[in-house]
Amino acid sequence: MPTPTEHGRPDAETTTLARSHDGRPIADRGDTVCVIGAGASGLTAIKNLAEHGFGVDCYERETGIGGAWNWRHDRSPVYASTHLISSRPFTQFPDFPMPDDWPDYPHHSQLLSYFERYADHFDLRRHIWFGTEVVRIEPVDGDRWDVTTRSTGGYGPERTSRYAAVLIANGHNWSPKLPRYDGLEQFRGEVMHASSYKDPAQLRGKRVLVVGAGNTGCDIAVEAAQQASHCWHSTRRGYWYAPKYVFGRPADQVNDTLLALRVPLRARQWLYHRTLRLTVGDLTRFGLPAPDHRVYETHPIANSQLVYHVGHGAITPVPDVARLHPHSVELTDGRQIDPELVVFATGYLPRFEFLDAKILGDDEGVGRPRLWLNAFVPNHPTLAVAGLLQPDSGLFPLVHWQAVLFARLLHTRLTRPDRADAFAGRVSAGAGERYSGRVKDSTRHWFEVGHVDYLRALERALRDLEGK
Amino acid sequence: MTQVSERPRIVRGWEWARPVRPVRREVLSAAPELEEGHPPLLFVPGFGHGAWAYAEHWLGHTASRGFPAYAVSLRGHGGSGPAPEADLRAYTHDVVQVAAGLPRQAVLVGHGAGALVVAHALARYPARAAVLVAPVFGGWASLGAALRRNPFGTLPAVFGGGLRLSRSQLFSRELPEAEARRYTARLGRAARRAQWQLLTGADPEPAVGRPPVLVLGSPDDRVVPATALTRAARRYGSAPLLFPGMGHDLMLDARWQEPIDAILDWLLKHPGRAGRP
Numbered sequence: 190m191p192t193p194t195e196h197g198r199p200d201a202e203t204t205t206l207a208r209s210h211d212g213r214p215i216a217d218r219g220d221t222v223c224v225i226g227a228g229a230s231g232l233t234a235i236k237n238l239a240e241h242g243f244g245v246d247c248y249e250r251e252t253g254i255g256g257a258w259n260w261r262h263d264r265s266p267v268y269a270s271t272h273l274i275s276s277r278p279f280t281q282f283p284d285f286p287m288p289d290d291w292p293d294y295p296h297h298s299q300l301l302s303y304f305e306r307y308a309d310h311f312d313l314r315r316h317i318w319f320g321t322e323v324v325r326i327e328p329v330d331g332d333r334w335d336v337t338t339r340s341t342g343g344y345g346p347e348r349t350s351r352y353a354a355v356l357i358a359n360g361h362n363w364s365p366k367l368p369r370y371d372g373l374e375q376f377r378g379e380v381m382h383a384s385s386y387k388d389p390a391q392l393r394g395k396r397v398l399v400v401g402a403g404n405t406g407c408d409i410a411v412e413a414a415q416q417a418s419h420c421w422h423s424t425r426r427g428y429w430y431a432p433k434y435v436f437g438r439p440a441d442q443v444n445d446t447l448l449a450l451r452v453p454l455r456a457r458q459w460l461y462h463r464t465l466r467l468t469v470g471d472l473t474r475f476g477l478p479a480p481d482h483r484v485y486e487t488h489p490i491a492n493s494q495l496v497y498h499v500g501h502g503a504i505t506p507v508p509d510v511a512r513l514h515p516h517s518v519e520l521t522d523g524r525q526i527d528p529e530l531v532v533f534a535t536g537y538l539p540r541f542e543f544l545d546a547k548i549l550g551d552d553e554g555v556g557r558p559r560l561w562l563n564a565f566v567p568n569h570p571t572l573a574v575a576g577l578l579q580p581d582s583g584l585f586p587l588v589h590w591q592a593v594l595f596a597r598l599l600h601t602r603l604t605r606p607d608r609a610d611a612f613a614g615r616v617s618a619g620a621g622e623r624y625s626g627r628v629k630d631s632t633r634h635w636f637e638v639g640h641v642d643y644l645r646a647l648e649r650a651l652r653d654l655e656g657k
Numbered sequence: 658m659t660q661v662s663e664r665p666r667i668v669r670g671w672e673w674a675r676p677v678r679p680v681r682r683e684v685l686s687a688a689p690e691l692e693e694g695h696p697p698l699l700f701v702p703g704f705g706h707g708a709w710a711y712a713e714h715w716l717g718h719t720a721s722r723g724f725p726a727y728a729v730s731l732r733g734h735g736g737s738g739p740a741p742e743a744d745l746r747a748y749t750h751d752v753v754q755v756a757a758g759l760p761r762q763a764v765l766v767g768h769g770a771g772a773l774v775v776a777h778a779l780a781r782y783p784a785r786a787a788v789l790v791a792p793v794f795g796g797w798a799s800l801g802a803a804l805r806r807n808p809f810g811t812l813p814a815v816f817g818g819g820l821r822l823s824r825s826q827l828f829s830r831e832l833p834e835a836e837a838r839r840y841t842a843r844l845g846r847a848a849r850r851a852q853w854q855l856l857t858g859a860d861p862e863p864a865v866g867r868p869p870v871l872v873l874g875s876p877d878d879r880v881v882p883a884t885a886l887t888r889a890a891r892r893y894g895s896a897p898l899l900f901p902g903m904g905h906d907l908m909l910d911a912r913w914q915e916p917i918d919a920i921l922d923w924l925l926k927h928p929g930r931a932g933r934p
Contacts, residue, residue, distance in 0.1 A: 240783060240866050278673040284783050284865050285757050289679035289750070310762055442674045449670030590667055641668060648667045655664065 209349050215335060216350040221246055222599065223336050223352040227317045228256015229585050230358035230576030232304060233282055234592040236311045241596035246350070250322040250341040254308050255301045257362050264363035269388045270412060271297040274404050274491040276439035280583030282307065293439045323543045326355055332571045354571035354599055361539035361577055368535055371512035383409060383534035392416040398518060398528035400510060402428050406534030407492040414503035421507045421526055427478035432493040435464055440491065441582060448641050454626055458483045475499045477506045485626060488637055489581050539577060550620060561619040562647060563636055564591045570602065570613045582640035590647050601654055612654050666862055677750040683736030684755055685712045686727045687720035696785045697725040697759050701752050703769020703793065704820060704847035707735020710906065714913045722921050729755045731774065734845050743848040745858055749777040756782050764924060768908065769793045769880070776861035783866025786927060788920050791874040791881045791905050792889045795855035799885060806879050819846030826879040828904040831911035840909050869927050870895070873916055875903040
């Protein structure tokens, strides 16, 4: 059993074995594992790796923890009213519950305070280098990694440290995806991506077009309904707008009751359709397009208010945008509308600009890595990505188990190399596997997972790894 | 010290779908004068007892030795909110909630059936360490022992009544009669379902985070036989630490200081986690 490296900072004492190609010394961090990012995924990675006896260095470009959920961060996508869309039991880390007197759907500021408490409770900050961004990650012999960092913003010299393993937890909701529309450059009104939407004051008194029916798009449309002088909501297809509560309970808890009873998908879809029909009603009556898919086939939209505001005439549902003119927007049905502000809630793309795309199996460089369990990288047993998941439920418990599995894998490499090799075989064979029922394809949906399907697959992987 | 690594349970559909209802929880605490960087201890009382049982001696003594000390009353006990329908899961929930609410990773100390609650809590919260004091892990054998020693106090519990523990079961003769009477007068009762689960409930799941576990008790305990102590300690790969001549309630008995000093000395010897996976 190797002794874990001290949790100190690499300093003059650190053994210097090699030099980088531009002649700088490389600090060898021994068995220490590098975690990139101190958001929710990074924090649970640090906690679980340290719990398994590994030294951990975490690099965080911001000066605080919480990543996307820290509204002070310039890459944070949260807006003033952001609330969770999965209820507490599905959102909390499995071994660190949120206070039970919190609401079913906490506010983003509560979530940040939860992460702060998690970091303090498990004393995680001592592992984190704040204000430090990762420039490059390169594989070196022996499945080790050279990680080059510098101060955020590009100031100061670069420094390179060599690690036994790297866990990438850089998040996937910070690089805006903007679809191409004809005439976007000529449009005279204001255009923004949802990532820069922070406060309903930005909408007040304006004629607003919101594009996109993700959870963010629907939230903004609902706020526009209350603040703007008019709101159009443009969606590519019809969706199921699931209420946050059914039968007086959080809807995801009702759904998991059915999952726990092992009700098959078709029956759950039928029940869900019946329930929505009885409670929300016929969407086409409201002028919304009928959904072109069965429920559970796209990322669920949990929004009780959208249909309500459509019913009050505060939101006008419209089809997709065809092109933009200087003073108007043309829709695919030929209609012309004249918004002053267009908000594109068209999502985000995952980006790993510090890593050669080929390493993650993204040979075409389209930002779509080929991984197993959305985390493990073929041919690179000491590299993993945490949190690259779009679950139909809360993300953080899933990432917790990813981190546990990675920590146990690294441990198994030392104690039972044969089992670690067998695991590597499964990674190569299973890369690209999906963990959900049939889903409508879109760049947003390729890492969509069903939380129970995914966790069962992860449970199997853990069992196989430990030979039980 | 390491327990055999068992597979953790990942999918908990029923628990997610039916979260435990919150209830007002009584937490008593004592803070050390100087922050010395020691982990906080969370004391969990057994059935019928409340946080008061620790507030008598152990909380203050723990704090005087530099450890922040907290004691929780399980729902339906002491100053916590009433909960006639509580089960072991609800009690476990109470312990995990309080533990996760402490500023730093806590040491869980459970007494009697509270030790079983702690054992369950260890599967849901990575404690820094755990101490099981005179643990009652339940099962039919412990019912037999209790029926032999105190048939009239135990029998009603079998039929859903409250479990009544007698003075001679809980305390040694060294404890002055008046004090013993005062303590037994304060005893409450656990919920019926929780009592039943003590007999028929499932074994605790494996602990997460591999905490070191210390088991201690008295060979003269008239609730927990010495064999049960040994069995409980063996679950965690160790032997029990024994304090002869004491009753079941080690934190209230005349020589209450010896076991708590032993616990704190043990914690000082085990600053980190013992045994990696």
